[in-house]
Amino acid sequence: MAFNEMRQFCEALERTGDLVRIKKEVDWELEAAAISRRSLETIGPATLFEKIKDYPPGYRILGGVQATYRRVAVSLGMPPDSPIPAIYREYEEREQTPVKPVIVKTGPCKENIMVGKDVDLFSFPAPLIHDGDGGRYMGTWDVVINQDPDSGWTNWGMYRFMIYNRDSLTGDPSFASQLGFIFKEKFIPKKKSMPVAIVIGADPLCHMVATAGYGIGVDEVDYAGALRKEPVELVKAETSNLLVPARAEIVVEGEILPDVIAAEGPFGEYPGYRTGKSRTGLVCKVKAVTYRSNPILTMISLGVPLDDSSVAAALTASISLKRRLKRPGIPVTNVYAPAEGVTHLVVVGVKSGGRNVAKQIADIITARRAAMNKIVVVDEDVDVFNMMQVIHALSVKCHPLRGIILDEVPAGKANELTPCYSLEERTHKTGGLAIFDATWPPEWPKETLPIKSSFSDIYPAEIKEKVLRNWKEYGLK
Numbered sequence: 001m002a003f004n005e006m007r008q009f010c011e012a013l014e015r016t017g018d019l020v021r022i023k024k025e026v027d028w029e030l031e032a033a034a035i036s037r038r039s040l041e042t043i044g045p046a047t048l049f050e051k052i053k054d055y056p057p058g059y060r061i062l063g064g065v066q067a068t069y070r071r072v073a074v075s076l077g078m079p080p081d082s083p084i085p086a087i088y089r090e091y092e093e094r095e096q097t098p099v100k101p102v103i104v105k106t107g108p109c110k111e112n113i114m115v116g117k118d119v120d121l122f123s124f125p126a127p128l129i130h131d132g133d134g135g136r137y138m139g140t141w142d143v144v145i146n147q148d149p150d151s152g153w154t155n156w157g158m159y160r161f162m163i164y165n166r167d168s169l170t171g172d173p174s175f176a177s178q179l180g181f182i183f184k185e186k187f188i189p190k191k192k193s194m195p196v197a198i199v200i201g202a203d204p205l206c207h208m209v210a211t212a213g214y215g216i217g218v219d220e221v222d223y224a225g226a227l228r229k230e231p232v233e234l235v236k237a238e239t240s241n242l243l244v245p246a247r248a249e250i251v252v253e254g255e256i257l258p259d260v261i262a263a264e265g266p267f268g269e270y271p272g273y274r275t276g277k278s279r280t281g282l283v284c285k286v287k288a289v290t291y292r293s294n295p296i297l298t299m300i301s302l303g304v305p306l307d308d309s310s311v312a313a314a315l316t317a318s319i320s321l322k323r324r325l326k327r328p329g330i331p332v333t334n335v336y337a338p339a340e341g342v343t344h345l346v347v348v349g350v351k352s353g354g355r356n357v358a359k360q361i362a363d364i365i366t367a368r369r370a371a372m373n374k375i376v377v378v379d380e381d382v383d384v385f386n387m388m389q390v391i392h393a394l395s396v397k398c399h400p401l402r403g404i405i406l407d408e409v410p411a412g413k414a415n416e417l418t419p420c421y422s423l424e425e426r427t428h429k430t431g432g433l434a435i436f437d438a439t440w441p442p443e444w445p446k447e448t449l450p451i452k453s454s455f456s457d458i459y460p461a462e463i464k465e466k467v468l469r470n471w472k473e474y475g476l477k
């Protein structure tokens with residue numbers, strides 16, 4: 001059974017020991033985020049702050065809600081100790097069957113409505129997350145919704161938004177994102193404002209899907225339905241025709257202005273470093289906020305891994321990359337971006353490899369904006385999820401001269417937040433890519449390939465069968 005709401009998910013996490021309610025008063029200014037950050041770094045529980053300084057009783061901040069694979073497993077209705085490959089398999093399998101949303105007349109997100117002049121974003125306990133941030137962030141673990149006015153295609157993405165003043169936010173959706181693409185193509189040329197909804201505290205799988213990169217024209221809500229195995233309930237926004245999750249905690253309705261930009265950030269970014277100064281962001285003029293009584297404001301205290309961003313984005317990026325590699329016929333077996341690599345490092349398993357295949361993989365990655373810049377390609381006998389095997393293959397099968405391919409990322413496609421890029425590279429979104437080809441060159445005759453000295457490779461079948469048959473009799477588990 002899918003969770004319909006964030007608060008129901010919190011209760012489930014509490015039952016599995018993955019969430020702690022913090023009753024002691026905490027400050028929205030750094031304290032809540034610092035507690036959450038420390039809990040993330042010690043692989044502690046999600047933190048639900050129930051008493052926030054300066055705010056009415058019942059107003060809550062929730063940190064780290066999907067920051068571990070245990071919590072991701074629970075969100076999918078799986079046992080919390082499910083192994084990572086099982087979570088990936090389940091996710092991929094569910095994605096095969098998109099489920100359309102249902103539209104309902106009203107929902108809990110309409111319990112309170114603030115419109116026009118009454119809008120005051122400071123009436124929500126948006127946290128100041130890091131010392132030195134440009135402002136208080138209302139949207140970190142959010143779902144941002146916008147629509148192509150011509151086709152009706154509705155995009156869901158996760159993009160950050162900072163409070164600029166009482167009724168405006170500034171945000172950082174890049175022009176390479178789907179929100180940015182629709183805005184640039186369909187609204188800026190006509191000098192029109194673009195309606196958006198910034199949804200905070202929907203059910204957990206809606207947030208997960210917002211981190212994923214589906215193709216142009218794909219309604220992500222159908223994939224939230226796929227993961228939930230049930231439709232998402234949507235309700236019409238108050239000030240636009242956008243449809244928003246009916247049971248969300250807070251929905252900020254606004255318009256992104258075509259002719260104004262304003263300061264956004266700096267922010268402690270997801271690669272684990274603050275890489276930039278304040279920059280100009282898109283401006284969202286808020287027209288209404290609808291919210292549940294006793295609202296929960298979801299927050300990621302972003303930083304060094306693991307956190308919600310590194311875990312969820314690694315999962316959704318791996319699965320979407322696998323799909324994109326399969327399309328042109330790359331013989332891919334599996335893809336795993338370890339969360340510790342904050343989507344900069346990815347391991348790709350292939351049936352047959354070699355330099356050409358490695359280069360093709362790199363070209364597909366850089367065809368879109370990409371943070372991934374260290375790609376390890378391994379043969380199919382290596383389990384991409386098993387770092388013991390991956391590091392072994394990298395160490396002994398990747399030739400230091402022929403096996404490492406260095407390339408430039410096309411201008412505009414590199415990640416502007418990658419700490420190892422120079423200021424100039426980050427400004428122009430240029431960068432580099434290193435491919436570590438740890439596969440056997442296809443031109444090497446089979447009979448010359450070194451024999452792997454492992455149980456499955458170096459013993460005759462009858463010995464392996466005997467050993468496996470008698471395993472328990474040897475006194476082994």
Ligand SMILES: Cc1cc2nc3c(=O)[nH]c(=O)nc-3n(C[C@H](O)[C@H](O)[C@H](O)COP(=O)(O)O)c2cc1C
Binds near residue numbers: 140141155157211212
């Ligand atoms: C926590 C978090 C914050 C993000 N913030 C932004 C952002 O501010 N701007 C942006 O362009 N992408 C951001 N991303 C990446 C997008 O969510 C991701 O690329 C997603 O696929 C966007 O959806 P789209 O493909 O529909 O644009 C963020 C991802 C995560 C996990």
